[in-house]
Amino acid sequence: MTDPARPRADLRRTAERYRSQPEPGVETRHAFSFAGHYDPKNVHFGPLLACNEETLAPGAGFEPHRHRDVEIVTWVLDGALAHRDGDGHAGVVRPGMVQHLSAGHGVSHTERNVGGAAEPVRFVQMWLQPDVFGTEPSYGLRRVAPEPDAVTLLASGLERDAGGEALRLRRSDAALHLVVAGPDQALPELPEAPWRYAHLTAGSLGYRTIPGPRGVGRSMEPGDSLRITGEAFAAPVAGPEGAELLLWELHSDLKLG
Numbered sequence: 001m002t003d004p005a006r007p008r009a010d011l012r013r014t015a016e017r018y019r020s021q022p023e024p025g026v027e028t029r030h031a032f033s034f035a036g037h038y039d040p041k042n043v044h045f046g047p048l049l050a051c052n053e054e055t056l057a058p059g060a061g062f063e064p065h066r067h068r069d070v071e072i073v074t075w076v077l078d079g080a081l082a083h084r085d086g087d088g089h090a091g092v093v094r095p096g097m098v099q100h101l102s103a104g105h106g107v108s109h110t111e112r113n114v115g116g117a118a119e120p121v122r123f124v125q126m127w128l129q130p131d132v133f134g135t136e137p138s139y140g141l142r143r144v145a146p147e148p149d150a151v152t153l154l155a156s157g158l159e160r161d162a163g164g165e166a167l168r169l170r171r172s173d174a175a176l177h178l179v180v181a182g183p184d185q186a187l188p189e190l191p192e193a194p195w196r197y198a199h200l201t202a203g204s205l206g207y208r209t210i211p212g213p214r215g216v217g218r219s220m221e222p223g224d225s226l227r228i229t230g231e232a233f234a235a236p237v238a239g240p241e242g243a244e245l246l247l248w249e250l251h252s253d254l255k256l257g
Helices: none
Strands: 008-012 018-020 026-030 048-056 061-067 071-078 081-085 090-093 097-102 107-113 121-128 138-143 150-156 174-181 195-208 217-220 225-229 234-250
Touching: 008 217, 048 107, 048 195, 071 081, 071 150, 071 195, 081 097, 090 097, 090 138, 097 150, 121 234, 174 195
Parallel strands: none
Antiparallel strands: 008 225, 018 026, 026 048, 048 121, 061 107, 071 097, 071 121, 081 090, 081 107, 097 138, 150 174, 174 234, 195 217, 195 225, 195 234
16 A cells, blocks of 8 residues: 655656557556556556556457446547447547546446547546445546646536536546647646655656755656655646646555455
8 A cells, every 4th residue: 555645756668558458459558567567566547547548550440348446538549439339328529638437336338449440549548436425327428628828627527526527436536637838948836645656648848856956857758657645746847848747646545354
């Protein structure tokens, strides 16, 4: 279990992720233990259970499969992803759109590269433990118009965010943000939480592991991720092409039992 009181910025490179090919034409890079890959020291970070980088070739996709009691959030990087589930929901997710499937008491779905596509679809899919179980499944899809050099809320279960445009998570103390910074600009002020998980989707950035002279300089490239506790991840600055990252704000650990 990660101690949120201990400041730490645990950098994981994209090349270090476990790689699998679960279906023909599908390549997945896993941030955590997943399916046939099990590492008892890497099963979650707070309530975050998965952060998969997925690439589906033209015509490829996941056949119908079932989920239960998990919040699934998807952010497309390139191409278009077609979703269809057993409750009659269907959508096409493109760059600049966020999708949320709350599996509740159980739902089956398919995800495929959109029909007729000539290029792969690339996306990041994240799984979050809910804090309400056995509910009716739900689905949401929205387009996002992020402000430059700003933090944009994508999805949240926090009471403070109720009534806004963000998709609603069934986790009352978690939120997902999109952070954008221009070339060589400091990142905007980031939300604070005991656990924060950052996944760089575009550009590059540099940061110090902790504030002050004891902090060590590090850098991130697309696909790299950070598991942040306490006041770690100090003075982040975008690289020459700017930076875009997904940031989870997590206020409690995995609920067991």
